Amino acid sequence: MIPCAIYAPGRKITQLVIEGRNVPGTLAVIASRMAELGINILSGLVTAEPGKETGTITLFLDLTNTGLTPEELLKEIRSLEVVADARETVKKLGGIAINGTAHTTLFLDKRVIVLSVEDVSTMFNWLDETFRTGAHAILFNMGEQAGRAAARELNETYGLRGRELVEAFLALHAAAGWFDYEVASFDEEALNFVIRLYDNFECAPFAGRKKRPMSHLVRGGLAGLFSGIYGRDFKSTEVKCLAKGDPYCEFVLTPREQERP
Numbered sequence: 001m002i003p004c005a006i007y008a009p010g011r012k013i014t015q016l017v018i019e020g021r022n023v024p025g026t027l028a029v030i031a032s033r034m035a036e037l038g039i040n041i042l043s044g045l046v047t048a049e050p051g052k053e054t055g056t057i058t059l060f061l062d063l064t065n066t067g068l069t070p071e072e073l074l075k076e077i078r079s080l081e082v083v084a085d086a087r088e089t090v091k092k093l094g095g096i097a098i099n100g101t102a103h104t105t106l107f108l109d110k111r112v113i114v115l116s117v118e119d120v121s122t123m124f125n126w127l128d129e130t131f132r133t134g135a136h137a138i139l140f141n142m143g144e145q146a147g148r149a150a151a152r153e154l155n156e157t158y159g160l161r162g163r164e165l166v167e168a169f170l171a172l173h174a175a176a177g178w179f180d181y182e183v184a185s186f187d188e189e190a191l192n193f194v195i196r197l198y199d200n201f202e203c204a205p206f207a208g209r210k211k212r213p214m215s216h217l218v219r220g221g222l223a224g225l226f227s228g229i230y231g232r233d234f235k236s237t238e239v240k241c242l243a244k245g246d247p248y249c250e251f252v253l254t255p256r257e258q259e260r261p
Contacts, residue, residue: 002105002114003043003060009095012064013042017101018057018077019085022048026082027057033080038066039073054084058101107176121205128214140220147224155229162188162229169225170195177201178218184250191230193253195222199242206243213241215249226253 006013020026027046034041040062048055063073070088077086089100104111127135150169154160160168163186170181178201185194202215213219215238223236233256240250 003045003058003099004114005096005098006042006060007096008062011062012066013060013062013090013092013097014070014073014088015058015060015090015097015099015101016070016074016077017087017089018059018083019054020057021082021084022052022055023082026055029080029082030057030077033076034061037068037073037076039063039068058089058099060090060097060099108172112176117201117205120201124202124214124217125206136216139216140223143217143220143222144224144227145220147221147226148228149224150221151225151228165229166193166195166225179249182248191232191234191255193226195251195253196240197249197251198247200249203242203249208243208245210241210243212244213238213249214243215241215251218249219251222251222253223256230255232256 018030020030031041042060042062044057044059046055046057061073063070066073068076074086074088077083091098091100105114106112124139127139131138147169151165154165154168158168163183166186167183170183174180180198182196182198183193184196185192187193197215197218200215200218202218203213206214219236219238223234226234226236234253235256237252237254238249239252240246240248242249
């Protein structure tokens, strides 16, 4: 879970961003002191890079039963030897405490945005019902271009190839919440591949409600990925789909001859 917001009406919730020394034990010292003060840590995010002197600890905290003000807590935390600085960043709107640290979220140094699956499914469903096959083609082509770009970056930036590159692509998207995955078949000699996606975000909202496959963006992404890796145009066929009531979305990747999606 990304610690973006907490809904806790009637509770005394705050958020601190703590700049701590990038050494073993820093988080333990901070957490221990908070425990002594009776503070409940609700969620948090720790970010530090090897070689940097400090890292950042972002925490949502419940001060309801402590008698502490945020200012008093900051004084306590700043007094710790492992802490370089600390500040309160929470934005309180009614009973919602919102992450006030920044307007950007990074994933491998790239800016990413967070959309709810419900919002995305509403948009995709509108496209499907309004434009039908035209929308499917647009989503496929968008995904295909992104898949080719991802293959190129994973190769040029990280030196990955073949199955390792495919696994990196899938694992990164799994880490970003798109789906869980299984490489069901991987035949580089015949250039025939089968990828299974579990809880695919593109199809999960429609589970069992559609008569045809719904994963056009991801299907295109896989086609572009394999095309970028192996230097041939690939077709991506979704043979099973959550939207149709199957337990997962399954894609068969094979070299394309003349046909287009």
